[in-house]
Structure formats: C-alpha cells, structure tokens
Amino acid sequence: RMKKIAVLQGDYIGPEIMHAGLEVLKLASENTSFKYRIYNYPFGGEAIDRYGEPLPEETLKGCQDSDAILLSAIGGPRWDKKRVRPETGLLEIRKHLGLFANIRPTMINKVLAEKSPIKAEVLEGTDFVIVRELTSGIYFGKPRELDAKLAIDTSSYKAEEVERIMRVGFEMSRHRKKHVTVVDKANVLATSKLWRKVAEKISEEYSDIKIDYCYVDAAAMKIITQPNSFDVIVTANLFGDILSDEASVLTGSLGTIPSMSVGVRGPSLYEPIHGSAPDIAGEGIANPISMILSIEMMLRESFKEYEIANNIAQAVEKTIEKRFLTPDLGGVATTNQVVKEVIKNLKG
Amino acid sequence: RMKKIAVLQGDYIGPEIMHAGLEVLKLASENTSFKYRIYNYPFGGEAIDRYGEPLPEETLKGCQDSDAILLSAIGGPRWDKKRVRPETGLLEIRKHLGLFANIRPTMINKVLAEKSPIKAEVLEGTDFVIVRELTSGIYFGKPRELDAKLAIDTSSYKAEEVERIMRVGFEMSRHRKKHVTVVDKANVLATSKLWRKVAEKISEEYSDIKIDYCYVDAAAMKIITQPNSFDVIVTANLFGDILSDEASVLTGSLGTIPSMSVGVRGPSLYEPIHGSAPDIAGEGIANPISMILSIEMMLRESFKEYEIANNIAQAVEKTIEKRFLTPDLGGVATTNQVVKEVIKNLKG
Ligand SMILES: [Mg+2]
Ligand SMILES: [Mg+2]
Known part of the structure; x- marks a missing residue:
C-alpha cells in the first residue's frame, strides 16, 4: 500500500534541506517496491504567519493520519517577539502524538571524525x-x-x-x-x-x-x-x-545527526538535531546530510526498507569521503552539489 | 604553630602509597617554615581487624582534632564476608565531619595524555x-x-x-x-x-x-x-x-587523580580517587602519584603552602616526563623508584 509521509518543511533553512532530502528519497526509491506520497503541511513559524498558530488543526490531522512524519527545523528571530512561538508547535505535536521516546544514533564517518x-x-x-x-x-x-x-x-x-x-x-x-x-x-x-x-x-x-x-x-x-x-x-x-x-x-559534527521520536500510537517523527540556521538561510549552502539521514532512519525504522536505507547510507558516506562538504563541515560545496553527489553515489 | 595531620593508612596498597607520600612530604618541607606532625589512626579494614569497627572512637577524635586528614584507600575482599564493612567507616567519617563538598582536579600531563x-x-x-x-x-x-x-x-x-x-x-x-x-x-x-x-x-x-x-x-x-x-x-x-x-x-589515568572533601567544620580530608588494589598489594609496584598529589592538594588548600605544593607538583611532572612510571601507567618502575625520582626532582 502507498505510504503517506507528512512533511513539515519548517523555517529558514528548513525548506532547503527538506527539498534536498526528498530529492534523494525520490531517486533512491525509484524502481523499488516502496511507494509513497508526500503531504505538505504548514508548521512552526510558517504556520504562525499564515494561520496565526504553529500547529493548525489540518496539520495535526494530517500528521495523525500519516505513516511517518518528516520535520526539518523550525523557529528563528522572525518570531522572537510574537505572542505565539513556533516551538510551542513542537510541544503540542509531541503531546498529541504521545511521543515518548527520542532516539539518536552515533555513527562515525572517518572524514568527519578528523574534527x-x-x-x-x-x-x-x-x-x-x-x-x-x-x-x-x-x-x-x-x-x-x-x-x-x-x-x-x-x-x-x-x-x-x-x-x-x-x-x-x-x-x-x-x-x-x-x-x-x-x-x-x-x-x-x-x-x-x-x-x-x-x-x-x-x-x-x-x-x-x-x-x-x-x-x-x-x-x-x-x-x-x-x-x-x-x-x-x-x-x-x-x-x-x-x-x-x-x-x-x-x-565531529552536529550537522549530520538525525533523530527519531516514537509515539504511543500512530506515526514516528524524524528530524535533524540541528536548528533552522537563520544566518545562512537562502544562501544555498545549508548542510542537507542530517535531513537525508533522518529520511534514511525513517525508511529503516518505520518502513523496514533496509535496502533503500542502506543504499542512501553508503551514498552519503561516499559523498563525505569524496569531501563534498558544505561550509559548516569545512568544505565549499553547496546544498545542491552535495545532493547531486549523493544521488550519483546511489547504486543503480 | 605545628600542624596536626591525621593519617589513615588504610588497606592493601594503602600503607605502601601513604608511606611513599609522607616521604615526599618530609623532604619537600625540610628547611621551610611549614612544621607538622603525623598522627596515625586505624581505619577501615585494619580497624575492623583490630577493634571490630571501621571507625574507632579514637580515630574519629583524632581526625576531629587535626588540621587535615590524609586517607589512602580502604576495603577489599578480606572483609567481604564480615558483618561490618570497611566502607561503613567512610560514610561515618563523612557524616561526623560534615563533609559536604568533594573536589576533583583535572590536569593534563602530556606523557599520560598519550593514553x-x-x-x-x-x-x-x-x-x-x-x-x-x-x-x-x-x-x-x-x-x-x-x-x-x-x-x-x-x-x-x-x-x-x-x-x-x-x-x-x-x-x-x-x-x-x-x-x-x-x-x-x-x-x-x-x-x-x-x-x-x-x-x-x-x-x-x-x-x-x-x-x-x-x-x-x-x-x-x-x-x-x-x-x-x-x-x-x-x-x-x-x-x-x-x-x-x-x-x-x-x-589518561585514574591512578594520578587526587581529591579533597570539605567539611562544615574542622579539617578537610584528602585521598586518591582510586581503590585499594588488592591484586597488587605488597608487590611494591603501587602507583603513589595520586597519594602524593593528594598531599600536594592538602598543602595548597588546607595550609596555603603554595610554594611547597608547587615544588611537589613540578617534581611529579618531571618524574612522569622522564617516564618513571609504575605498571598501571605502562611503565616498569617500582613505587620506591618513583618516590626517589620525585624527591630527586624537588628543588633544593
Ligand atoms: Mg540536551
Ligand atoms: Mg561517580
């Protein structure tokens, strides 16, 4: 059956890295039996701007009705003085989905471990x-x-x-x-x-x-x-x-660590551990690795698609080994260059 | 005025490292204005063997009446099946002296940092x-x-x-x-x-x-x-x-870290953070560094004898740099060889 993935693209660099991650997901699942559909919902700062609240009813319903939720990163200075804070949305979604376990992997990539x-x-x-x-x-x-x-x-x-x-x-x-x-x-x-x-x-x-x-x-x-x-x-x-x-x-870098939150009922939520990086938003140099690995984790834990997950994991590893690195990792690559290289490294 | 130092030499390697530390203290304070007298008291396993209790009245009184307390390490398998445990003595002395703060330094020696x-x-x-x-x-x-x-x-x-x-x-x-x-x-x-x-x-x-x-x-x-x-x-x-x-x-090594416990009233207590090492007791290869640095810490914190303390600290550092190391640090030196070298490195 077609899997429903709720996507909360978030604020500042959020949409950039989410777009990057979904590109990789699309290519990696081509010609496999894994079928999914993306459902975008407003959340966080974006939702405050459009609807006056960080977790609109429609977003919550969509999330509850999904098989997994992808979140990039929310919040930032634009909402510092607002009555409602984007982060309130996080607290609410955790409560409504009963997210009781947070899981973070620690894996070592030799190139990043130099740092x-x-x-x-x-x-x-x-x-x-x-x-x-x-x-x-x-x-x-x-x-x-x-x-x-x-x-x-x-x-x-x-x-x-x-x-x-x-x-x-x-x-x-x-x-x-x-x-x-x-x-x-x-x-x-x-x-x-x-x-x-x-x-x-x-x-x-x-x-x-x-x-x-x-x-x-x-x-x-x-x-x-x-x-x-x-x-x-x-x-x-x-x-x-x-x-x-x-x-x-x-x-060696917080920019590559994904996370998973498990709910009492319904879908799990996957997100990078880093923030929305307002200082580099829109520059096209945000590090997409943590978002891509959040998607990898989703494939593994929510969908048991170990082959696709392993394929993405090795492609990311190869990309880092070839030093396609964004500035936060000491490189000069753009978000797009990293994504293209990851896709190139996927096994046919 | 003559300072009173209560010495609890403890069990297994306890007496060996205490003896080593006191040798260094004696030589380091020669020809200085710092005058002290050592008062030995039974404590821990030794006290159980001799008096049936880990903290005899005489020991507690002696400690309360002192200006500082040196403890090496207590306990071990010999008392595993006894009704009274040596460690009970530690709990009691902490309570009676009102020891409410424990202080551990983290300092780096380049040779040990290799580990x-x-x-x-x-x-x-x-x-x-x-x-x-x-x-x-x-x-x-x-x-x-x-x-x-x-x-x-x-x-x-x-x-x-x-x-x-x-x-x-x-x-x-x-x-x-x-x-x-x-x-x-x-x-x-x-x-x-x-x-x-x-x-x-x-x-x-x-x-x-x-x-x-x-x-x-x-x-x-x-x-x-x-x-x-x-x-x-x-x-x-x-x-x-x-x-x-x-x-x-x-x-890089637990064998070199001293500690201090501060009381509400009365003297502070100084001791290594390591244990009584029953496996190497009596072999003359126990690492005396943590005990020596506990004495250094006592000179600094209880007696404000910064010059003597600094002298001991630099002598220990030189000794380690010259690789006079006991087996636990990867060397072949005996306790005695380390002590002699520390004393040799004291500035006249
Ligand atoms: Mg934390
Ligand atoms: Mg502890």
Whole structure:
C-alpha cells in the first residue's frame, strides 16, 4: 500500500534541506517496491504567519493520519517577539502524538571524525543509538516547588512507562547488534531500581538479545573510552539528555545527526538535531546530510526498507569521503552539489 | 604553630602509597617554615581487624582534632564476608565531619595524555576542578518510594546548602583562574533555579571572580570539546557524580587523580580517587602519584603552602616526563623508584 509521509518543511533553512532530502528519497526509491506520497503541511513559524498558530488543526490531522512524519527545523528571530512561538508547535505535536521516546544514533564517518575531539582509534567501530525517555522522570514529576529557602524536584516513573520504552530499545536492537544496555543509577535511586526490574522482565521476551546494565557515571566515561562497546542504550529522560549530547560530539559534527521520536500510537517523527540556521538561510549552502539521514532512519525504522536505507547510507558516506562538504563541515560545496553527489553515489 | 595531620593508612596498597607520600612530604618541607606532625589512626579494614569497627572512637577524635586528614584507600575482599564493612567507616567519617563538598582536579600531563581518548590539541591548557555537592540532592531526598508499579525519587536543596558550596567554589577560584561555572538545568528544574539565585547572590561578594552558567547537557559536551575553558565548576550531587567521572578519563589515568572533601567544620580530608588494589598489594609496584598529589592538594588548600605544593607538583611532572612510571601507567618502575625520582626532582 502507498505510504503517506507528512512533511513539515519548517523555517529558514528548513525548506532547503527538506527539498534536498526528498530529492534523494525520490531517486533512491525509484524502481523499488516502496511507494509513497508526500503531504505538505504548514508548521512552526510558517504556520504562525499564515494561520496565526504553529500547529493548525489540518496539520495535526494530517500528521495523525500519516505513516511517518518528516520535520526539518523550525523557529528563528522572525518570531522572537510574537505572542505565539513556533516551538510551542513542537510541544503540542509531541503531546498529541504521545511521543515518548527520542532516539539518536552515533555513527562515525572517518572524514568527519578528523574534527572529533576523540582519537580515531578510540572511535573505530562506533555505532550505537541512545533511546531516551521523553515524557516522564525529573523533568515532569510533581511536586516541583521553589521558594527563597528551599527547592524540590520530583522524579517518578511508572512501570508501564519503563516497559514501553524498553520494548522500543529491544525492537531496535533486533536488527542491529542485539545488545541492550540499560543506563541508570540503581545503586541509589528508586526509579532506577524500577527500571532494572522492568528491564529484566521485558528481556525475557527477547532471549536473542543480550542485556546489561551500566551506572550513568560509568556510562559517561565509557561513551568516551569505549564507544564501540555499545549498541542500544536505553535510559531515563535526564540521563538521556546528558548522554546523548555527550555522544553527539563524538561524530565531529552536529550537522549530520538525525533523530527519531516514537509515539504511543500512530506515526514516528524524524528530524535533524540541528536548528533552522537563520544566518545562512537562502544562501544555498545549508548542510542537507542530517535531513537525508533522518529520511534514511525513517525508511529503516518505520518502513523496514533496509535496502533503500542502506543504499542512501553508503551514498552519503561516499559523498563525505569524496569531501563534498558544505561550509559548516569545512568544505565549499553547496546544498545542491552535495545532493547531486549523493544521488550519483546511489547504486543503480 | 605545628600542624596536626591525621593519617589513615588504610588497606592493601594503602600503607605502601601513604608511606611513599609522607616521604615526599618530609623532604619537600625540610628547611621551610611549614612544621607538622603525623598522627596515625586505624581505619577501615585494619580497624575492623583490630577493634571490630571501621571507625574507632579514637580515630574519629583524632581526625576531629587535626588540621587535615590524609586517607589512602580502604576495603577489599578480606572483609567481604564480615558483618561490618570497611566502607561503613567512610560514610561515618563523612557524616561526623560534615563533609559536604568533594573536589576533583583535572590536569593534563602530556606523557599520560598519550593514553587519553581525547586528542592532545584539545587537552592543551586544561586545568579545572569540579566542586560537587555531596550531602543533598536526589541521592538523599525524601520521599523515596518503590513498589511494583511506581517509583519516586526526590531532589531537594536548601539555600544554605547551596550557599556554603558556592563559597567553596569561589574561594578555590580565587587562587586559580578566577572563573566559576555553575552547572545546572535551570531551564527545567526548580532546584537548579535556586542554585542560580544563590550563586548570583554569593557572586556579589566575589566581584574579582567571573561567574557563568552552563546547562549540564552542554557541560557534558564542553568537557570534551573545550576542557580548557573551565576553571572551577560548581554543581549538584548527581551532576557532579556524572561530570567528574567523565572528566577523569581526560587525564589518561585514574591512578594520578587526587581529591579533597570539605567539611562544615574542622579539617578537610584528602585521598586518591582510586581503590585499594588488592591484586597488587605488597608487590611494591603501587602507583603513589595520586597519594602524593593528594598531599600536594592538602598543602595548597588546607595550609596555603603554595610554594611547597608547587615544588611537589613540578617534581611529579618531571618524574612522569622522564617516564618513571609504575605498571598501571605502562611503565616498569617500582613505587620506591618513583618516590626517589620525585624527591630527586624537588628543588633544593
Ligand atoms: Mg540536551
Ligand atoms: Mg561517580
């Protein structure tokens, strides 16, 4: 059946990189059995300009009715003084779709790794994802209190919240290296003890997948010293926030990292981790790699189109190796030149 | 006046490295105005063997009555099956002395940095300390609840707890690079908002010192990408736990990192961050550097003996540069050879 892809092209460099990504998708799926249709919806700043709100009803309906959602990047100085902020749209769409897990891959490309603070020999073979819980934990727990003398934050997790995110991790690991690492602080925290108990239980359903546990402080070391020892890291909201930012610098460039958000029901959402780069919008030099790899991730995770995904992945790798790089990566290529080279490198 | 130093020589390699450190202290303070006396007390496993408890009354009294406390490392398999654990002594002494701040330096030695996962050019000029709050935050907050369906942890901070640790950070920075960075998550957490408010207030008393703020996820990146941009990081218990372990791998060896714990009243305690290494105890090859640098830190922070401390620091650096390294650092030197070389490198 024809897959429906909701496209939110966003603001500033958003439309440029989305256009680039969709070009690659089109060529890569030509002459394959993968059929899709693109549905464009206004979102973020663009939607505020046209409809006065960042997430119009039509956009939400379209997203809910789709098989996957592609988002580029939204927001920027144009809406700084508006009553409604583009970012509000993100919060709303997360809530409506029940996006509870955020997933970021860390993969190493040798050319980009020249810019990494980590030594090349340490990075070799690194290929892991961090599955971060997104709707609970200490960022959302109640009570939260603050007066002049005392402040209180609460972290809480329900077993069912841990269960669903553990399943995301195990499912993801199944078509990877079959190794899940739960990162927690179970020697101290009650929430971490619950995480371990639930993880242990769910792991029985996945007997082909190895599970181990790592304290968050040890994990912060190991991400630097032995990044290639991980496959799928599953962790709570706060720990995931810290560790996925730490891991992002390993690659040598934030401009190439995609992400996926998984919903309780309905489609997943794919987007670059970088922003809308107002300073270079319209110049035709925005780096399209993170958007292209977001599309690759969509093909893999939402549509199980591993062949097309692998084809795009190797084409991107070849393009970077041939040093077709935009200025943010130290090169002189335009967005168009990068896209053309990626398409050239696709296997017939 | 003659300074009293309480010495807890500890278990396994403990006595070996303590002996080594005290040799260096003796020679380094010869012909200076710094006068001290050593008081040895049983502590940890040794104290369990002799008195049936890890922190005998006499030891606690001696520590409370001292100007500074040196601890090597305690515990090990010999007490694994005992009713009382050596580590209980640590918890008790922390409580009795009110040790509320733990401080770890991150300094780079070029020879050891060859073993660091981080590139040499990134590490250049790195010299910072992390001041971690040790008695409050999410590791101690109540309520803490755990049943099959739900778990809760509580993080709380009192303004006075933040105030006293901010002062530790500012005081420390005064004889360093005069730059304090508060690491928090003030865009979300109430406790972090309190930290910022208190930090802002205390910083008015230290107008010669620059203060800035960094979110914990950004700090986890910056410790790897720009470690030389920090001087004194002050942060909450959990964040400090994660970040100081992350920072420890920058140096290339845990065997050289000292630490300091600051009390509400009375003396501070200095100790290596490494353990009692039962596997190499008695072989005369234990690495004494972390213990020697703990003594250096004591001279600097408790006694303001900057000249003697600097003399020891440069002697250690020279010793490492000449590759007098114990096996854990990839060398073949014995503990004694390292100590003799450090002493040889002291400036007359
Ligand atoms: Mg973050
Ligand atoms: Mg730790």
